[in-house]
Amino acid sequence: MRIHSLGTLAKILSVPAALLVLSACGASSHTPTPxxxxxxxxxxxxxxxxxxxxxxxxxxxxxxxPGTPTQTPGPANSLGITSDGSFLYVxxxxxxxxxxxxLNPNDGxxxxxxxxxFALNTSSGAPAGISVTGYSVTxxxxxxxxxxxxxxxxxxxxxxxxxxxxxxxxxxxxxGGSPYAAGAQPLQLTSWxxxxxxxxxxxxxxxxxxxxxxxxxxxxxDGTLSPVTGSPFVTAPxxxxxxxxxxxxxxxxALHNTNQIAAFTAAGNGALxxxxGSPYAAGxxxxxxxxxxxxxxSLNDVxxxxxxxxxxxxxxxxxxxxxxxxxxxxxxxxxxTYLPGPSYSGPGFLYAPxxxxxxxxxxxxxPIAGSLKPLAGSPFPAGSSxxxxxxxxxxxxxxGIDPP
Numbered sequence: 106m107r108i109h110s111l112g113t114l115a116k117i118l119s120v121p122a123a124l125l126v127l128s129a130c131g132a133s134s135h136t137p138t139p140x141x142x143x144x145x146x147x148x149x150x151x152x153x154x155x156x157x158x159x160x161x162x163x164x165x166x167x168x169x170x171p172g173t174p175t176q177t178p179g180p181a182n183s184l185g186i187t188s189d190g191s192f193l194y195v196x197x198x199x200x201x202x203x204x205x206x207x208l209n210p211n212d213g214x215x216x217x218x219x220x221x222x223f224a225l226n227t228s229s230g231a232p233a234g235i236s237v238t239g240y241s242v243t244x245x246x247x248x249x250x251x252x253x254x255x256x257x258x259x260x261x262x263x264x265x266x267x268x269x270x271x272x273x274x275x276x277x278x279x280x281g282g283s284p285y286a287a288g289a290q291p292l293q294l295t296s297w298x299x300x301x302x303x304x305x306x307x308x309x310x311x312x313x314x315x316x317x318x319x320x321x322x323x324x325x326x327d328g329t330l331s332p333v334t335g336s337p338f339v340t341a342p343x344x345x346x347x348x349x350x351x352x353x354x355x356x357x358x359a360l361h362n363t364n365q366i367a368a369f370t371a372a373g374n375g376a377l378x379x380x381x382g383s384p385y386a387a388g389x390x391x392x393x394x395x396x397x398x399x400x401x402x403s404l405n406d407v408x409x410x411x412x413x414x415x416x417x418x419x420x421x422x423x424x425x426x427x428x429x430x431x432x433x434x435x436x437x438x439x440x441x442t443y444l445p446g447p448s449y450s451g452p453g454f455l456y457a458p459x460x461x462x463x464x465x466x467x468x469x470x471x472p473i474a475g476s477l478k479p480l481a482g483s484p485f486p487a488g489s490s491x492x493x494x495x496x497x498x499x500x501x502x503x504x505g506i507d508p509p
Contacts (some may be wrong), residue, residue: 149498150213156490169454185235190497192275196232210499218275236294246328250291255284289313297351301373310346317344333375348394355421359391395440400475406437426475435461441496458491
């Protein structure tokens with residue numbers, strides 16, 4: 106199983122850096138109890154970085170309304186979270202590193218992991234997009250694009266097995282061969298696992314590639330990356346690939362400079378083939394994408410709108426939702442979604458940072474039509490100018506289990 110998260114705004118550039126959170130899958134030779142991180146309050150928290158070097162935490166109630174923000178000093182850039190809600194990763198451009206925090210599933214608080222921050226080990230550039238992927242709780246990897254054409258690769262953990270419980274550790278260890286060359290500015294990343302080849306793939310949108318290239322890599326069992334034959338896959342000259350997200354076998358790319366969404370089918374070997382009708386019209390300056398159920402949403406940074414599409418589950422083709430694009434005040438940066446609890450049957454919620462308003466735009470999502478409706482009281486105060494956002498619900502999805 107894999108989950109889609111959000112796009113984010115890069116502090117160091119005027120275009121957003123993205124992240125995608127993937128869950129890990131695996132099998133077990135015994136059945137330990139869930140780790141403490143997979144328990145929790147049965148609620149959700151919105152996390153955000155700010156332009157004033159803070160990390161915000163806001164509890165979400167069952168109506169999707171964010172509570173009062175708690176502010177903690179920290180770096181201001183993109184975010185990544187493991188699928189079970191154990192750890193929060195924040196790219197730290199001032200130190201060319203990644204900061205790692207352990208999340209408390211009961212109250213949403215977070216504390217630094219021992220050894221954090223973890224250096225990117227690249228000679229230049231600053232971290233931007235983050236992707237967390239893996240085959241199991243004992244084989245989990247993190248990838249971070251940077252502004253100088255590299256992707257840094259790390260092993261997360263490993264997990265500790267005490268005989269009854271597997272507990273994932275949040276420290277990062279650089280992988281051999283890292284960093285990997287990925288064009289000029291691979292600012293946003295996404296990942297996809299092929300059910301045909303049982304292989305994971307990492308895709309990077311290269312904002313500065315002259316042909317609008319998307320770089321593709323296969324993930325080895327040890328987490329190392331190998332270029333996919335045919336990579337980079339072109340979109341359009343000068344397109345400025347920005348947001349990127351996978352939804353099943355389909356990969357969607359926001360083309361910031363041409364106001365379009367490129368759509369691809371991913372083959373079992375990771376190669377990308379454009380869908381019929383691609384690219385699709387978007388708003389002005391699409392910068393980040395998120396897939397939610399059968400819908401795709403694009404935050405357009407220039408006209409501050411959100412384009413909404415229904416995804417054909419058989420073909421991957423996009424159709425604009427009635428009423429799209431939806432006004433989003435002065436929002437820019439990224440998107441996050443939240444569905445309260447496994448037994449909840451109401452509409453989901455979508456969030457976008459609004460730096461100019463020092464707040465968060467919040468919408469209810471029509472589960473049938475995909476249309477957006479602002480929540481009463483939106484935008485909700487952030488206390489400072491938010492940049493990157495992500496949402497985690499507790500308990501999180503369980504990680505897969507493998508024997509040591």
